[in-house]
Amino acid sequence: MNRRLQMRMLPDGRRLHLHDGPIDLIVEAFGAPQAVMAAYRAAFERFETVLDELCSELSFLRQPCVPESKWPCGRVARRMMAATLPYATEFFITPMAAVAGSVAEEVLASMTAATDLDRAYVNDGGDIALHLNPGERFTIGMVERPGGLSLFGASRLRFDDPVRGIATSGWRGRSFSLGIADAVTVVADRAAAADAAATIIANAVDLPEHPAIVRVPACELAPDSDLGRRRVTQAVGDLSCTEIDEALSAGVLAAERLRRVGLIRAAALHLAGVTRVVEAIDRLKLFEAERSLVHA
Amino acid sequence: MADDAIRCDACPVLCYIKPGRTGSCDRYGNYEGKLVRLDPHVVLDRTVERGDSVVPFLERSRDWDGTLVSHGETFVTAIGAGTTYPDYKPAPFIISSQVEGVDMVTVVTEGIFSYCGVKAKIDTDRHLGAECSSVRSQGEAIGHVTTSEYGSQMLSLGGVRHLTGGSRHEGTATCDALLKLCNGSAVELKIDDGARVVVQAGKPPIVDGVQEERMRVGCGSATIGMFAKQWFGKIDEVVVVDDHITGVLSEHQAGKLLGVPETGIKLRGRRSTPGRYFQVADPGTSWGGTNVDDPLSILGKFSAKKAWPGLRLLMVSTTGEHHAYFELGEDLKPHERELPANLRQSVARIKENCEPALCTVMFMGGAGGSLRAGVTENPVKLTHSVRDALTRITCGGAPVYVWPGGGITFMVDITRMPQNAFGYVPTPALVAPIEFTLKLVDYSALGGYMESVRPLSSVVSHQDGRRRVTARTDNPWPLQAEARKK
Numbered sequence: 001m002n003r004r005l006q007m008r009m010l011p012d013g014r015r016l017h018l019h020d021g022p023i024d025l026i027v028e029a030f031g032a033p034q035a036v037m038a039a040y041r042a043a044f045e046r047f048e049t050v051l052d053e054l055c056s057e058l059s060f061l062r063q064p065c066v067p068e069s070k071w072p073c074g075r076v077a078r079r080m081m082a083a084t085l086p087y088a089t090e091f092f093i094t095p096m097a098a099v100a101g102s103v104a105e106e107v108l109a110s111m112t113a114a115t116d117l118d119r120a121y122v123n124d125g126g127d128i129a130l131h132l133n134p135g136e137r138f139t140i141g142m143v144e145r146p147g148g149l150s151l152f153g154a155s156r157l158r159f160d161d162p163v164r165g166i167a168t169s170g171w172r173g174r175s176f177s178l179g180i181a182d183a184v185t186v187v188a189d190r191a192a193a194a195d196a197a198a199t200i201i202a203n204a205v206d207l208p209e210h211p212a213i214v215r216v217p218a219c220e221l222a223p224d225s226d227l228g229r230r231r232v233t234q235a236v237g238d239l240s241c242t243e244i245d246e247a248l249s250a251g252v253l254a255a256e257r258l259r260r261v262g263l264i265r266a267a268a269l270h271l272a273g274v275t276r277v278v279e280a281i282d283r284l285k286l287f288e289a290e291r292s293l294v295h296a
Numbered sequence: 297m298a299d300d301a302i303r304c305d306a307c308p309v310l311c312y313i314k315p316g317r318t319g320s321c322d323r324y325g326n327y328e329g330k331l332v333r334l335d336p337h338v339v340l341d342r343t344v345e346r347g348d349s350v351v352p353f354l355e356r357s358r359d360w361d362g363t364l365v366s367h368g369e370t371f372v373t374a375i376g377a378g379t380t381y382p383d384y385k386p387a388p389f390i391i392s393s394q395v396e397g398v399d400m401v402t403v404v405t406e407g408i409f410s411y412c413g414v415k416a417k418i419d420t421d422r423h424l425g426a427e428c429s430s431v432r433s434q435g436e437a438i439g440h441v442t443t444s445e446y447g448s449q450m451l452s453l454g455g456v457r458h459l460t461g462g463s464r465h466e467g468t469a470t471c472d473a474l475l476k477l478c479n480g481s482a483v484e485l486k487i488d489d490g491a492r493v494v495v496q497a498g499k500p501p502i503v504d505g506v507q508e509e510r511m512r513v514g515c516g517s518a519t520i521g522m523f524a525k526q527w528f529g530k531i532d533e534v535v536v537v538d539d540h541i542t543g544v545l546s547e548h549q550a551g552k553l554l555g556v557p558e559t560g561i562k563l564r565g566r567r568s569t570p571g572r573y574f575q576v577a578d579p580g581t582s583w584g585g586t587n588v589d590d591p592l593s594i595l596g597k598f599s600a601k602k603a604w605p606g607l608r609l610l611m612v613s614t615t616g617e618h619h620a621y622f623e624l625g626e627d628l629k630p631h632e633r634e635l636p637a638n639l640r641q642s643v644a645r646i647k648e649n650c651e652p653a654l655c656t657v658m659f660m661g662g663a664g665g666s667l668r669a670g671v672t673e674n675p676v677k678l679t680h681s682v683r684d685a686l687t688r689i690t691c692g693g694a695p696v697y698v699w700p701g702g703g704i705t706f707m708v709d710i711t712r713m714p715q716n717a718f719g720y721v722p723t724p725a726l727v728a729p730i731e732f733t734l735k736l737v738d739y740s741a742l743g744g745y746m747e748s749v750r751p752l753s754s755v756v757s758h759q760d761g762r763r764r765v766t767a768r769t770d771n772p773w774p775l776q777a778e779a780r781k782k
Contacts, residue, residue, distance in 0.1 A: 004306070004307055006408075006721075008408065010410065017408075017723065019721060020307070021306070021307030021308070021309050021320075021321050022307070022309060022319070022320035022321040024721070024722050024723060026723075051307060051308060051309070052308055055307075055308035055309055055310070056308075058308075058309065125722070126464065172465065173464075174320075174722075220314070221314065221317065222311070222312070222313075222314070222317070222320075223301045223312040223314065224311060224312045
């Protein structure tokens with residue numbers, strides 16, 4: 001029995017909170033009450049061993065992902081590798097870039113395999129895996145920046161939309177970033193793919209060598225970081241409008257390439273109060289003002 | 297690793313953590329070279345009088361023969377007890393001990409409170425900000441200014457909307473500020489269009505860099521009422537300057553009753569009832585919480601019909617910090633003179649009656665259904681049992697006030713709890729200890745987890761990870777109070 005693990009219903013009595021080590025999941029399933037219970041039980045049973053599985057091959061998962069990388073053993077780890085491999089030839093990335101999205105995806109998969117649900121989501125610290133049955137939909141909302149209250153946009157995801165994953169990355173978040181984006185939110189077909197892409201795009205939003213940006217080697221902050229001596233952003237000073245535009249344009253360029261090859265469906269990039277959106281699907285209107293959130 | 301990082305073995309991630317930083321979970325950290333969990337398990341120990349209240353437990357410093365335990369002298373608090381998925385499992389510690397012959401059960405758990413916050417009372421007359429203004433920490437709105445109370449300004453901080461209803465940053469900033477306040481640390485708060493105030497439980501507030509000394513004895517009108525008799529005969533007119541209600545002795549009911557004659561004084565501001573004036577000036581940080589530096593600026597001309605040369609006038613603030621004495625000249629204009637000795641005492645007495653200004657931090661939270669389910673299989677019975685006073689709730693061993701009405705919503709003065717009693721989870725939500733104490737028979741009757749009850753000796757004899765603290769003598773002893781009741 002995993003003694004660290006915590007599981008409880010949130011005070012609203014509808015959402016499940018799963019916690020183990022650094023992983024925090026908010027889970028909500030919709031459907032017949034018995035199906036919801038069965039789904040929560042399945043989520044818990046699957047979640048119970050996730051951290052141990054990951055840690056058993058953690059040092060491998062912290063190695064840069066290269067085209068000749070071997071495949072890891074664990075199911076979550078394989079999702080991580082699959083999500084990061086597309087970037088292996090061109091970028092620095094480790095499977096850890098997709099860990100949150102992969103855990104969300106895996107737990108969601110265990111729920112939908114156990115029972116029939118109308119819809120469900122697993123939110124792993126902002127990286128969200130979604131499930132929709134025909135006729136169902138989700139309304140997803142985004143905040144302008146991690147510090148802001150106002151919802152800048154909402155989009156309605158329907159069964160026929162290909163999107164089943166949402167992820168956000170940026171230097172203000174819990175993980176280190178090589179770029180200066182306050183937040184990059186990506187929607188993609190899968191949560192793990194969205195997670196990896198958000199990391200890549202957030203890294204691309206950058207002004208190399210800019211004096212107002214404080215960067216510190218990751219290993220000086222966390223000796224075992226998968227980023228090693230790479231310098232991660234710790235503070236961003238005042239930037240001019242031109243500089244903000246320059247940094248965002250670099251990110252938009254990266255995002256647009258990923259969108260064209262099908263790795264992502266859309267992305268919203270935020271820096272210093274400015275937002276740029278990359279999208280193609282007509283249906284995915286990121287600026288509809290609707291107030292409903294899929295997050296804890 | 298050729299530096300001072302340490303390895304955390306709390307979970308299989310096995311983070312290397314640098315000094316002053318936390319691992320990937322944010323819950324374990326490297327504090328001066330030691331791995332610390334923010335919330336070690338705390339055992340309240342009643343055997344020593346309260347010295348400086350918290351004594352860290354040293355494993356071999358005492359000889360545990362169980363004697364203290366059988367006398368009900370040790371109470372296990374919930375601090376650091378953990379919360380292993382209470383929906384399905386009994387609370388982590390369900391402990392029985394005997395108190396005055398009655399088998400008592402204490403259910404010890406740590407609650408994760410997403411619905412929680414802090415009500416802070418700031419003793420000051422200075423204007424902190426308008427009602428409903430946002431209160432910010434790290435630039436994020438974490439609460440708002442609520443009502444003014446007598447001599448104090450109330451702040452409502454935290455709550456579920458700030459913790460989980462807004463952005464991640466807002467939630468983190470809120471959780472961070474609540475955690476610091478509840479663990480007794482100082483937090484600087486900025487009020488929109490208002491003051492910057494440093495709040496720390498049990499310490500004077502620091503408003504815009506100035507440490508508050510005293511609370512006013514009452515509003516200006518009340519001060520007149522309290523001191524009218526002492527002034528009578530020694531002076532002709534007294535004005536107590538106050539941002540809320542400025543009082544005037546000769547017009548005030550208290551002066552009338554004593555037969556103080558009219559003086560022809562004129563006050564600026566809006567008259568409320570005789571001798572009581574609103575808004576004589578703007579709010580500020582000078583005389584009586586107004587922006588007045590020259591007290592004469594709130595007076596109009598004395599009426600020539602009623603005033604007389606030589607009229608003696610005392611102006612004083614509600615805390616006695618500011619005072620000035622005047623006499624009217626032939627021109628009926630006030631001229632400042634030295635305060636006569638026989639009035640000095642009354643000014644000193646106003647000062648004396650002002651209590652030290654402090655910040656009070658009350659943690660307020662609600663025990664949700666899942667937390668209650670960790671105590672009994674039928675959670676509503678626990679609520680009923682608390683209502684019927686069969687079950688006593690304590691928070692880290694400290695007494696709580698349980699709100700009437702549904703559910704279990706309680707408040708606790710954090711200065712009565714052991715230090716660092718609070719933790720957090722990255723949800724973000726606060727982790728607070730909560731203990732339910734009741735008779736073993738009652739526990740059984742409400743569907744308690746009888747098979748999980750274990751004797752106190754089994755907890756205190758396995759000392760690993762337990763911290764013993766001295767109980768505070770000004771708190772009722774959680775077990776004895778309960779036993780006495782029945």
